[in-house]
Structure formats: C-alpha cells, structure tokens
Amino acid sequence: MPIIISCRHCGSELRVPPSQADRKYCSLDCYHKAKTAQGTVTRECRTCGGSFTETRSRVEQGYGLYCSVECYRRGGQVGLGGKLGRPSSTVAIPCANCGTEIQLPPSRIKNGGKYCSQECYHQYKSAQRVLTRTCQQCGDEFKKRRSQVERGKGLYCSIACASLAARADRIERTCATCCAPIQLTEGQAKDRGWYCSLACKGAAMTQQGTVAVPCRVCGTQLRARRSRVDEGRKLYCSEDCQAKDVAANKIYEERPCAHCGETMVLTHTRDVEDRRFCGWECFNLHRPTDPEVLERMARMRNVQLQQTKPTRCEEILYRLMDQVVPGQWEPQFRLFRWTVDAAVPERQLVVQADGDYWHGLTAAKSGQIPSPSVVLTIKKDRAQDKYLTTAGWNVLRLWESELKQDPEWCLRRIKEALKG
Structure with missing residues (x-):
C-alpha cells in the first residue's frame, strides 16, 4: 500500500x-x-x-x-580591509601627470602606480617620448621624437629650413668640361669633383683616353681610343668609309668543295683556311665518310667506353682472358676507328662479346624478322670483321648466352684462336 x-x-x-x-x-x-x-x-x-x-x-x-x-x-x-577583513594601509600621492591626490596601497606604488587613470598614464608616456627642440635655421621651437634626436635628426623644423641650411653650406666651383658655375654639397664634391654632371665627367674621362687620328679613307680627323691606336687597328670615321676600304682591299681565293668538287670563291678572312665545303648539305653528306671525323668519333667513343661499367658478359670474358693470357691483353682496345671488347696486340687477336638480342641471335632462333637497328648492327659487325681480317687481325666473336651457360667451352675457343 x-x-x-x-x-x-x-x-x-x-x-x-x-x-x-x-x-x-x-x-x-x-x-x-x-x-x-x-x-x-x-x-x-x-x-x-x-x-x-x-x-x-x-x-x-x-x-x-x-x-x-x-x-x-x-x-x-577607508581602511576596512581586504577579503579577510584585515586593516589595509594606504598612502596619499599626487598623480604624476595631472597632480590629483590619490590613495594607493604601498604595493601598487612599489610596482609603478603613479597615475590616477589610464588616460593620465598614456599622456605622461607620450610627453616623455617627445622632446622640444629649437630649429637651427629659423629659431622656432618644435616637437621631435626622442628616438629621432638620438639618431642625429631633429635639427630643423621643416624641409624648407633644412634646404636653406644645405644651400648655405654648398661649395661653389666651375665645371672643368663646360665651365658652367656649379654649387655642390660636400657629398657631391667628393663624388663628381669638378664637374656639373656625370655626363661632363664621362666626357672628360673619354677625352683623356683618346687621341686625334685621321680616317684611313677620307682623311677626316677623329678621336679614337688610345688602345685601338696602339694595337694598329683600322680606324674609320663612319661605317661607309669602313665598307669602302674593305671592298677595295678584298682578297678572293678559289677552292674546290671537298664533297661535290664545285669551285668556291672565298674572301680572305680569318676562317678561310678551315673552309672545306660549299654548304651545310655537303658537310652533312661528307661527314659519315670523312676520315678526320671518323677518327675523332672513334676517339670519343673509346673514352666513353673506358669510363662506362662493363656488362655482365664482358665481365665473364675479362675473367677468361685473365686465365689464358694474364697481363698480355687489353680491355676496350682502340683499333683503327673501332673500340673492341678485348684484344691481344702481340698475337693480333680480337675477342668480341656480342649480346644475343642486339647482334641478331634472338631473332635467328625465333625465326622472326629483326628490327632495323639490329639489322644495322649486323651489317656493321660484318664490315668490321672484313676490315680487320684484311688488316691481318683474327676476330673471335662469343655470344652472350655461350659466355653465361658454358664458359669452359668459350675458354677452349680462345685458346684455339691463340694457337691458330
């Protein structure tokens, strides 16, 4: 319930x-x-x-x-105390800005309490940051910040007074180029010296570094740099006179083109001794068969191969060569216009390590048509073998797969090639 x-x-x-x-x-x-x-x-x-x-x-x-x-x-x-009711002592002091008497506890006076309000505090601080100065030009009093006075400013009440004072301190001189009277400040006198402008100073400097010489064509007097005269360079008063002198003293030379054989008429210049072709087309067509170009390319290719890390099949070949003829063979040997993988100069033997793909073995095994780049490599290999054989060198080519799978058989082939 x-x-x-x-x-x-x-x-x-x-x-x-x-x-x-x-x-x-x-x-x-x-x-x-x-x-x-x-x-x-x-x-x-x-x-x-x-x-x-x-x-x-x-x-x-x-x-x-x-x-x-x-x-x-x-x-x-009135001294009734703080939060616990203890009697609190206060001190009567005047405000630092307006002079009004205020009652403050000693702790506030110790921490910097001198003002009756924040307005008086800010007014007093502003007055301390500003100083009263006397203008050195007109004698009027003006206000200036203490920080600017400490940096050396605050000497004049306005820009006009500063300009008048600067004019009174200027130095009077006569321009050494145009003879015009000038007034310079102390800084300008140090920079430009006795000239009214930088243009007059530059003209004076140019005048000091030139001499009077006659034109080689028309005889007109002109001023030329002393360095050009000392070097014996041709001096002309204008471009027309220079063109007339060049046309009158031209030396022509006939020379056949190294590729097409056509006669070239060349002006005798600094580069006429190196001119061999009549144009860029003949130069590009002759370049692949030029012995000098081929020699330079072979030298560059040899340096490039010597700085390149050898391939895996080349490393195997180098180990086999060390076993057969230690110290008598050379890697990346430059021979004519080619660089071969390894060579024994005393026996006139060349040993090449051919990659299966780039030299056509992969395409031959699979029955596919090789790419144009592979076909070109095969043609270069045949031409190289023919040239080296004609020159009296024996060429032995080992496939990449043979070097990796059966290095002992490759070692026997190298020994047979050395005996033969």
Whole structure:
C-alpha cells in the first residue's frame, strides 16, 4: 500500500510506494532549491551595511565581506580591509601627470602606480617620448621624437629650413668640361669633383683616353681610343668609309668543295683556311665518310667506353682472358676507328662479346624478322670483321648466352684462336 511522506523543502504531502520510503523531496525543483539554500549564507556588507547572499565555500575562503566591487574599493580606501577583513594601509600621492591626490596601497606604488587613470598614464608616456627642440635655421621651437634626436635628426623644423641650411653650406666651383658655375654639397664634391654632371665627367674621362687620328679613307680627323691606336687597328670615321676600304682591299681565293668538287670563291678572312665545303648539305653528306671525323668519333667513343661499367658478359670474358693470357691483353682496345671488347696486340687477336638480342641471335632462333637497328648492327659487325681480317687481325666473336651457360667451352675457343 502507498505511504504518505512530507517534502523537506516545501512541506507538502505526497503518496509514494513503499520502495520510495526514503524519498525526501516532492520534485527536482524542490531538490535543487534545497541544495542551493544549504550552500548559501546571508552576509552583511562592511561598507554599506546591506545584506547579500554568498556561497558557503567562498565564505570559508575568506570572501563575502562586501556586496559589490564598488563597496570593496571604498572599504579598501577607508581602511576596512581586504577579503579577510584585515586593516589595509594606504598612502596619499599626487598623480604624476595631472597632480590629483590619490590613495594607493604601498604595493601598487612599489610596482609603478603613479597615475590616477589610464588616460593620465598614456599622456605622461607620450610627453616623455617627445622632446622640444629649437630649429637651427629659423629659431622656432618644435616637437621631435626622442628616438629621432638620438639618431642625429631633429635639427630643423621643416624641409624648407633644412634646404636653406644645405644651400648655405654648398661649395661653389666651375665645371672643368663646360665651365658652367656649379654649387655642390660636400657629398657631391667628393663624388663628381669638378664637374656639373656625370655626363661632363664621362666626357672628360673619354677625352683623356683618346687621341686625334685621321680616317684611313677620307682623311677626316677623329678621336679614337688610345688602345685601338696602339694595337694598329683600322680606324674609320663612319661605317661607309669602313665598307669602302674593305671592298677595295678584298682578297678572293678559289677552292674546290671537298664533297661535290664545285669551285668556291672565298674572301680572305680569318676562317678561310678551315673552309672545306660549299654548304651545310655537303658537310652533312661528307661527314659519315670523312676520315678526320671518323677518327675523332672513334676517339670519343673509346673514352666513353673506358669510363662506362662493363656488362655482365664482358665481365665473364675479362675473367677468361685473365686465365689464358694474364697481363698480355687489353680491355676496350682502340683499333683503327673501332673500340673492341678485348684484344691481344702481340698475337693480333680480337675477342668480341656480342649480346644475343642486339647482334641478331634472338631473332635467328625465333625465326622472326629483326628490327632495323639490329639489322644495322649486323651489317656493321660484318664490315668490321672484313676490315680487320684484311688488316691481318683474327676476330673471335662469343655470344652472350655461350659466355653465361658454358664458359669452359668459350675458354677452349680462345685458346684455339691463340694457337691458330
């Protein structure tokens, strides 16, 4: 059966089941109000005497002596104490800016409290940053920042006074080139010396480094650099005179083209000795068969191969050569216009390590048509073998697959080639 209980906050009766016999409040509102009432204390303000409520925890910490911040400040000035109610001592000092008497505790005065308000503080700081100066030109007083005065500024009240003072200190001289009267400041006198402008200074410097000479064609007097005259260079007063002199003294030379044989008429110049072809077309056509070009390309190719790391099949070949003729063979040997993989100069034997793909073995085994680059490589190999055989050298070519799979058989072939 339900039982009747009374709310501890509002006192109203309510029916609850026996399981809620320990219930103390009729609602959550009464519960929160009761908790709030238990946690607050009624206090009396020490300044105005009015009553106010404060939480119990703040009262235990020593707070809750004044009802407002205004009463707290008034109580501190009349010596009623701080948060714990201890008597506080204050000192009367004048404001550093306006002179108004203010009451401040010793702690604030120790930390720099000298002003009655922030406005007075900023006015005082601004006045300290500005100094009163006297213009050295007109004698008027003016304000200038302390930082600028410390950097050496603040001598004149305006730009006009500064300009008048600068004019009074100028040095009077006569330009050494155009003889015009000039006034220079001390800095300008050091930079330009006795000239009214940089143009006059440059003209004077040019005049000092030139001499008067006659034109080689028309005889007109002109000024030329002393260095050109000392070198004996041809001097002309204009481009027309130079063109006339060159046309009158031209030397022509006839020479056949090294490729097509046509006669070339060349003007005698500095590069005429190296001219061999009549144009770029003949030069490009003759280049693949030119011995000088082929020799230069072979030399460059040899240097490139010597600086390149050898391939895997070349490393195997080099080990075999060390076993057969140690110290008597040379790798990447330059022979005529080619660079061979290995050579024994005393026996006139050339040993080449050919890759299966690039030299046509892969295409031959699979029955496919090799690519154009492979066909070109095969033609070059045949031409090389023919030329070296005619020159008295024996050529032995070993495939990459043979060197990797059966190096003993390759070793026997190298020994047979040395015997033969």
